[in-house]
Amino acid sequence: MQEPVLKVDGLSVAFRNSLAILDDVSLEVHRGQTLGIVGESGCGKSMTALAIMRLMPSAALTVSGGAIRLNGENLLDLDDEAMRAIRGSRAAMIFQDPMTSLNPLFTVGNQVGESIQKNRQIGRAEARRITADLLKAVGLPDPERHLDYYPHQLSGGKRQRVMIAMAIAGHPDVLIADEPTTALDVTVQAQIFQVLRDMQAASGTAIVLITHDMGAISEMADRVAVMYAGRVVEEGPADAILAAPSHPYTRGLVSCIPRVSDAAFDGWPELPVIPGTVPDLDQRGEGCHFAPRCPLADDRCAKRRPPVLHDGERRCACWYGMAGGQPHGRI
Amino acid sequence: MxxxxxxxxxxxxxxxxxxxxxxxxxxxxxxxxxxxxxxxxxxxxxxxxxxxxxxxxxxxxxxxxxxxxxxxxxxxxTGDLGYSYYYNDPVADLILSRLGPTLLLLITGLGIAIVLGVWLGVLSALRPDSPFSHLVTVFSLIGYSAPVFWTGLLLIILFGSAWPIFPIGGIRDVTQSGGPLFHVFDVAHHLVLPALTLGAVYTAQYARLCRASMLEVLKSDYVRTARAKGLRTSVIVGKHALRNAILPVVTIIGLQIGQMLSGAVLVETVFNWPGLGTLAFESVLRRDYPTLLGILVCSTVLVVIVNMLTELAYRLIDPRIRAAGGAG
Structure with missing residues (x-):
């Protein structure tokens, strides 16, 4: 099989060298494919993304183990200058809130042009022309006019398109999209996903899509990694996992997707919820972090780290085995 | 239109x-x-x-x-500010002759405050836990709370007496004479201490303000975006962060220019600087109403002009204000 573009291998991130924020996270994504990372707030999705880009928001956060390989090269071995060269060229990132992610004081043309000129030694006029092409590629109408717009003159959807244009300016091998549509409304979400798919089809860029929305996973992802409290609890092909989740947490997430078929029988049933919340950093023991909220949990789950079980292309970290002690399916 | x-x-x-x-x-x-x-x-x-x-x-x-x-x-x-009881001169002439030195003092003091304040603020915001940053904070606190006349007297003791390298009063040395170049140098030499005194207070304020707004801006999403784009630190700080961080400083400069004029009164009095401040001070003591009123008119016009300039600067820096048009 082809080498993955991005391979995160046993990545651990600690806060003040003691509290584990990410614990032995392993992921990979291949050229032209999309990996979805899904989980609740606070499960470490965004931290994984920022760790890959080496943009962790505080000096108190340090990588305590593992490797992040981009085309085989471990990013953790690079010095700051070499890492800076990789950002925005071989690895790019877009963020959750396009309203605040663009600098309010500079024009669209200026901010996208900056990304182009970072990667190529070209003049302003040339950068402006390429910027217009990029804006067109991300579906902004009348790109020439948009060059001179300031962010506050654009809608959220258009701003996110500008962010995407900026990110793909350097033809990245991997694009990390951290909840790119969370701040946008649903119709705009569909458009942004379409832009990402078109871009991927044209360039073969691997995408890491971070989301809490199972619907986005089924729409976009080839593979999915489910994270809980800093660990990957289940990983595999998206359609297989959505159809038959193994880990009790994944099953909870999948069962929380509202389905029209549920309504067809007996009016709208109450939407299921997973009771409880993600444990705080200092409340995470050695055992399965999901145990306090898990309907199957017993003493062993609470005390000992669950084994990672493999089944074909899938893996799952649960004491109850691949099927969580039950046939594949919803709880 | x-x-x-x-x-x-x-x-x-x-x-x-x-x-x-x-x-x-x-x-x-x-x-x-x-x-x-x-x-x-x-x-x-x-x-x-x-x-x-x-x-x-x-x-x-x-x-x-x-x-x-x-x-x-x-x-x-009609431009007639009246006639001074005391100086037996038209007030307008009196003010014009004193306006130059005051503007020189104000602009130099403000220049020192902006350049030094912003520079100190940015540097300390980049490494908020470093000893340098703490030093800046302490300096700001002292500079901010020390009265202008006290700072002035300290500088006089330090550089006029203990280590006499600067003149401590007046605008030039009347015992010396020379060409225009000598004159410029002489005035600049006399300007150092008063401008530093006036600048110190505002340097401290701008450093504090700039440090705080820079810390805020450095945490912002668009600075994170700039880092994710792989830009050089100098571009991230100098372009993306600084331009946003400077906005509150510009606002404060506009608001404080009136205070700065009254600060100039103290500084001019301490250093015997022949400007509007000393004129105002003397006019108060002598109940020279026309002169005092003339100075008040003049400083009102100055403050209004500076406020308009500040607003203009704000518009140049921030496109959101530009777009808001009349409402801005």
Whole structure:
């Protein structure tokens, strides 16, 4: 099989060298494919993304183990200058809130042009022309006019398109999209996903899509990694996992997707919820972090780290085995 | 067209504002106790009731207040600020001769404060836990809380007495003479201590403000975006962060220019700097109303002009204000 573009291998991130924020996270994504990372707030999705880009928001956060390989090269071995060269060229990132992610004081043309000129030694006029092409590629109408717009003159959807244009300016091998549509409304979400798919089809860029929305996973992802409290609890092909989740947490997430078929029988049933919340950093023991909220949990789950079980292309970290002690399916 | 109409509106409101201040100042001074005629008579060595009445008639002080106000406003409109009781000179000439040194002091002090303050603020925000950053914080606190005259006296003791490398008063050395170049150097040499004194307070304030806003901006999403784009630190800080962080500083400069003028009064008095400040100070002591009023008019105009300039600068920096048009 082809080498993955991005391979995160046993990545651990600690806060003040003691509290584990990410614990032995392993992921990979291949050229032209999309990996979805899904989980609740606070499960470490965004931290994984920022760790890959080496943009962790505080000096108190340090990588305590593992490797992040981009085309085989471990990013953790690079010095700051070499890492800076990789950002925005071989690895790019877009963020959750396009309203605040663009600098309010500079024009669209200026901010996208900056990304182009970072990667190529070209003049302003040339950068402006390429910027217009990029804006067109991300579906902004009348790109020439948009060059001179300031962010506050654009809608959220258009701003996110500008962010995407900026990110793909350097033809990245991997694009990390951290909840790119969370701040946008649903119709705009569909458009942004379409832009990402078109871009991927044209360039073969691997995408890491971070989301809490199972619907986005089924729409976009080839593979999915489910994270809980800093660990990957289940990983595999998206359609297989959505159809038959193994880990009790994944099953909870999948069962929380509202389905029209549920309504067809007996009016709208109450939407299921997973009771409880993600444990705080200092409340995470050695055992399965999901145990306090898990309907199957017993003493062993609470005390000992669950084994990672493999089944074909899938893996799952649960004491109850691949099927969580039950046939594949919803709880 | 819109911009022109906008500018016209601003100028008009500025004129109305200046007019209001002129009337208010006039009334304020007239309410204050004390009779200029007795002061003038006192300077002449005492006088009888009849002489006092003659003095009042000569200066129009025997007219009703409203008449005096009307005359005053009309004269100011034609550029006539009146005649100084004390200096026996037209007030306008007096002010013009003192305006240059004051502007020189203000602009130099402000320049020092902006450059040094922003620089210190940015550097300390980049490494908020470093000893340098703590030093800046302590310096800001001291600079901010120390009275201007005290800072001035300390500098005089330090650089005028303990290590005498700068002159401690006046604007030039009358015992020396030389070409124009010597003159420029001489004034610059005399300017150092007063400008530093005036600048110190504002350096401290701008450093504090800039440090805080820079820390805020460095945490912002768009700075994270700039880092994710792989830009150089110098571009991230110098372009993306600084331009946003400087906005509150620009606002404060505009708001504080009035305070700075009153600060200049103290600095000029301490360093015997022949500017508007010393003139104002002397005029208060001598109840030289026309001069005092003239200075107030002049400083009002200065403050209004600076505020308009600040707004212009703000518009140049922030496109969101530009777009808001008249509402901004």
């Amino acid at each position: 819109q911009a022109l109409a906008n500018l016209g509106g601003r100028l008009l409101s500025a004129l109305v504002l200046i007019g209001c201040v002129i009337v208010f100042n006039f009334l304020l001074i007239n309410i204050a106790p004390g009779d200029p005629a007795t002061v003038i008579a006192g300077e002449m060595g005492g006088a009888s009731e009849q002489v006092l009445a003659e003095i009042r008639a000569a200066y129009g002080l025997d007219q009703p207040m409203l008449v005096r106000l009307g005359t005053y406003v009309m004269r100011i409109a």
